[in-house]
Amino acid sequence: MDGAVAIQLPNGFWEGGMRHAEAVLRPLNGCDEEFLFEEAAGRSTARRVTALLTRCTLRLGRLSPVSEAQIARLAAGDREALLLHLRRLTFGDRMPAVVSCPGDDCGQKLDLELSASSLLAPAPAETAESYETEVSSDGNSYRVRFRLPTGADQEAAAEAAGRGLQAGVRTLVGRCVTAASTAATHRSAVREVAARDLPETVVAGLSEAMARLDPQAEIELAVECPSCGSRFQALLDAASFLFEEVSGRRRDLYREVHTLALHYHWSEAEILGMPFRRRQRYLGLLREALGEEAAG
Numbered sequence: 001m002d003g004a005v006a007i008q009l010p011n012g013f014w015e016g017g018m019r020h021a022e023a024v025l026r027p028l029n030g031c032d033e034e035f036l037f038e039e040a041a042g043r044s045t046a047r048r049v050t051a052l053l054t055r056c057t058l059r060l061g062r063l064s065p066v067s068e069a070q071i072a073r074l075a076a077g078d079r080e081a082l083l084l085h086l087r088r089l090t091f092g093d094r095m096p097a098v099v100s101c102p103g104d105d106c107g108q109k110l111d112l113e114l115s116a117s118s119l120l121a122p123a124p125a126e127t128a129e130s131y132e133t134e135v136s137s138d139g140n141s142y143r144v145r146f147r148l149p150t151g152a153d154q155e156a157a158a159e160a161a162g163r164g165l166q167a168g169v170r171t172l173v174g175r176c177v178t179a180a181s182t183a184a185t186h187r188s189a190v191r192e193v194a195a196r197d198l199p200e201t202v203v204a205g206l207s208e209a210m211a212r213l214d215p216q217a218e219i220e221l222a223v224e225c226p227s228c229g230s231r232f233q234a235l236l237d238a239a240s241f242l243f244e245e246v247s248g249r250r251r252d253l254y255r256e257v258h259t260l261a262l263h264y265h266w267s268e269a270e271i272l273g274m275p276f277r278r279r280q281r282y283l284g285l286l287r288e289a290l291g292e293e294a295a296g
């Protein structure tokens with residue numbers, strides 16, 4: 001299909017002990033842009049990401065077509081990687097972003113020149129369907145098996161975070177723990193522990209382990225303010241970035257459809273089915289042929 005490429009997911013989709021790590025992704029077309037700011041507008045960010053990635057992911061390893069349930073089960077870092085690739089394929093690699101300096105009495109707006117490909121974390125050396133770690137708390141040692149947080153886990157955590165940050169972290173960790181057991185360090189008796197009964201320090205340790213294993217899940221930018229010299233970390237959320245960009249083009253989309261239909265007499269459906277860049281190519285040709293004004 002038009003402009004589709006194969007990319008590698010950092011973690012991959014696991015099913016029946018098999019890892020599906022290659023995804024074939026196509027760029028956004030006009031229908032996807034319209035879908036984002038119309039049909040999907042009322043949904044939470046995680047649900048919009050799932051819906052959009054399901055539309056644009058043509059294949060996941062050996063799986064095709066790809067379902068919403070499969071996309072929802074991808075690790076958070078894989079979804080973030082897909083969004084960055086989608087941004088790059090649709091609008092290009094350059095991502096101009098603006099952040100406000102949090103420095104005292106500064107608030108300077110800083111223009112950042114980001115590139116989608118440089119925000120992609122290097123592939124991890126080893127990946128697994130689930131991981132095991134040992135964390136100690138109050139003289140007890142906890143052995144915990146867990147999987148990486150998915151988009152659905154992140155959404156549940158964000159809802160729980162309304163009751164406080166700690167509740168959010170506990171919800172996230174609780175959903176991802178598949179088995180936990182404990183043994184007092186100097187005794188041999190091991191007993192099973194429910195995820196909700198894990199002590200705070202163990203939950204915090206697991207949360208760190210998850211972040212370490214899936215670095216692509218959170219994109220942190222190191223920024224230095226040229227105005228006041230503050231250094232700070234800014235988080236880049238690939239979904240919000242892409243959604244804002246698409247909704248900012250809403251008026252342009254219909255003007256572009258209008259211009260192309262007027263001159264080429266293609267149907268609305270044909271024009272909306274074109275990837276963004278192909279549409280721009282024809283608009284560029286029209287501008288060359290008719291001059292800026294006539295081609296809008």
Ligand SMILES: [Zn+2]
Nearest residue numbers: 101106225228
């Ligand atoms: Zn500053």
